[in-house]
Amino acid sequence: MYADIFLRGAIFPTVPGADALAIRCGRIQAVGKALELQGLIGPDTEVLDLEGKAVLPGFIDAHTHFVRVGLERTFYVDLSGTKSLEEAMDRLREAARDRAGEWVMARGWDESKWPQKRPLKRADLDRVVPRQPCCAVRVDGHLVVCNTLALDRCPYPEGRLVDRDAGHLREDAAWAFLDAVPLDRTALVEAIAAASRRAAELGVTAVAEMSGKPEYIRAYQQALKEGKLRTRVFLYLPLELADHAVELGLEHGFGGELLRIVGVKAFADGSIGARTAALSSPYRDANDTGTLLLEAEDLAGIWRRLSHMGLQLAVHAIGDRAIGEVLRAARLAGISEHGRHRIEHLELPTEKQLEEMASLGLVASMQPNFVVNWSGPGGLYHERLGPERDSAIDPHSLVLKYGIPLAFGSDGMPMDPLYGFLGAVAPPHEVQRIPPEEAIRAYTAGAAYALFAERELGELAPGKRADLVILSDNPLKAPLQRLRVEMTILGGALIFRR
Numbered sequence: 001m002y003a004d005i006f007l008r009g010a011i012f013p014t015v016p017g018a019d020a021l022a023i024r025c026g027r028i029q030a031v032g033k034a035l036e037l038q039g040l041i042g043p044d045t046e047v048l049d050l051e052g053k054a055v056l057p058g059f060i061d062a063h064t065h066f067v068r069v070g071l072e073r074t075f076y077v078d079l080s081g082t083k084s085l086e087e088a089m090d091r092l093r094e095a096a097r098d099r100a101g102e103w104v105m106a107r108g109w110d111e112s113k114w115p116q117k118r119p120l121k122r123a124d125l126d127r128v129v130p131r132q133p134c135c136a137v138r139v140d141g142h143l144v145v146c147n148t149l150a151l152d153r154c155p156y157p158e159g160r161l162v163d164r165d166a167g168h169l170r171e172d173a174a175w176a177f178l179d180a181v182p183l184d185r186t187a188l189v190e191a192i193a194a195a196s197r198r199a200a201e202l203g204v205t206a207v208a209e210m211s212g213k214p215e216y217i218r219a220y221q222q223a224l225k226e227g228k229l230r231t232r233v234f235l236y237l238p239l240e241l242a243d244h245a246v247e248l249g250l251e252h253g254f255g256g257e258l259l260r261i262v263g264v265k266a267f268a269d270g271s272i273g274a275r276t277a278a279l280s281s282p283y284r285d286a287n288d289t290g291t292l293l294l295e296a297e298d299l300a301g302i303w304r305r306l307s308h309m310g311l312q313l314a315v316h317a318i319g320d321r322a323i324g325e326v327l328r329a330a331r332l333a334g335i336s337e338h339g340r341h342r343i344e345h346l347e348l349p350t351e352k353q354l355e356e357m358a359s360l361g362l363v364a365s366m367q368p369n370f371v372v373n374w375s376g377p378g379g380l381y382h383e384r385l386g387p388e389r390d391s392a393i394d395p396h397s398l399v400l401k402y403g404i405p406l407a408f409g410s411d412g413m414p415m416d417p418l419y420g421f422l423g424a425v426a427p428p429h430e431v432q433r434i435p436p437e438e439a440i441r442a443y444t445a446g447a448a449y450a451l452f453a454e455r456e457l458g459e460l461a462p463g464k465r466a467d468l469v470i471l472s473d474n475p476l477k478a479p480l481q482r483l484r485v486e487m488t489i490l491g492g493a494l495i496f497r498r
């Protein structure tokens, strides 16, 4: 049986000694020495000479918001690069004319680049977009400014996250608001197509969509039918739908090759940026310990039902108090390691909590790009938590030390594994540092395990799906900043080439 595609002259950092790989019918046929495999080259085999480039399993982003990533690239008016507040307002006025009667959503403004040095406010937006709801996300994604019509649709009360006068929504309030904006199906399908193209450029062949709400699921199905989805998407349903999923008899893995359901997502707390992550001692810059969003007793009930049905639960828990509550729920629910239930972010666990996670078989779903974005001297975490907790945050090395399965993702901030690797391989603090082999593992085999997909994905071995990323150089040796994605292959099809 000849190969469809034969890669040779490559480095395989995860398969020592190999320099060639054969693909047949969308799967890996063989991987090893070119000399021994060359009999697989037939008259119709496409042979790619990779000249020392590195081949890895396609990256799997175990936690992202794929639709959101796509919307940022398609639907939003781009305000990045505006040189003044007036220029940003002009762009919004123009967009409002083009989209009469519809929402105007924008992103990328940065007042530090403007002579005025002040953020956009509600009154500014009301002036240029008076008759349609309009909102604009700041460049960092942590602040959204709304006009009056948009603000009327914000369910959050006035408080630290909502300043109605300025029209400012921060952090969790901002993200919940953006998620709730009603978008038509065409916009969502186009967003999915754009996110899928972007994923291919980044070497990402599979993602977990953590916002699997019904409108999005419908759009995913349409994108799939129209051939616009070229990324494997693993869906997590919102907690409100957990009982419906149970009633339907869904189990993890329901779906097909490109689109399937894995489980349910819940929130135990918020974020450090918004000071809503639940901590055991106060933030450094506020007399506050954050907010617990659920109680162990409530979570345990639904968790037990989900486990019983073979659905996975992924719980967002950042602060040590939230993580403690999730562990208490896990004990109450009597979960087993077969469920591979996940804690999302897991930023400030204690060692005792990690020990307990290991014994419960929980998976750590972490985002090393958070370290790059916010940890280290002068960073947001340092400011919010002080030096001691900043130097203990995102302890990838301890997670491995306790034998907890580790999966990496991006949360879409940005959805770029090579950027994220920096936060695990060259981080500001020792506890965050893991060897590059382990970082790659967490973004491939580790993520596959977290999605119950390790029999198909995450490794370069015969029989696995031919999802590959080809990098310019060996990630175990070359400086990460210089690495580039050269090609991405999904199920044996070339979906990106630089």
Ligand SMILES: [Zn+2]
Binding pocket: 063, 064, 065, 210, 411
């Ligand atoms: Zn998320």
